[in-house]
Amino acid sequence: MELKVFTLPTCRNCPAAKKVSQELAQKHDLKYVEVDISTPDGQLDGLMHQIMSTPSIAIDGEVIARGKLVSREELDIEIRKRLGK
Numbered sequence: 541m542e543l544k545v546f547t548l549p550t551c552r553n554c555p556a557a558k559k560v561s562q563e564l565a566q567k568h569d570l571k572y573v574e575v576d577i578s579t580p581d582g583q584l585d586g587l588m589h590q591i592m593s594t595p596s597i598a599i600d601g602e603v604i605a606r607g608k609l610v611s612r613e614e615l616d617i618e619i620r621k622r623l624g625k
Contacts, residue, residue, distance in 0.1 A: 541600055541619075541622065542570065542598075543564070543571070543597070543598075543599055543600075544575060544601075545571075545574050545575065545596070545597050546577050546586055546591045548578050549595040553608075554595045556609055558574060559588050560610075560612045560615060564619055565590070568608060577591060577594065586589045591606065592606070593606060595609060596599070597610065597621060598620065599618060
């Protein structure tokens with residue numbers, strides 16, 4: 541399972557989203573991927589996921605948050621749901 545966080549260097553909420561996502565990815569043994577949508581590859585990946593604002597988070601290609609900071613608890617629940625826990 542993959543946890544992907546879409547970010548921008550100028551995003552004030554992105555550092556917090558990255559920190560929580562990295563911690564939960566490690567806790568649940570998930571692949572963690574960070575996508576900077578200011579880069580050409582990041583823009584393409586963002587378009588494929590219909591990302592227009594950051595931070596955004598996808599689990600296995602399904603976007604669960606667009607342009608908002610989700611709480612640790614909310615993200616943990618979403619991950620556990622997909623893991624069947």
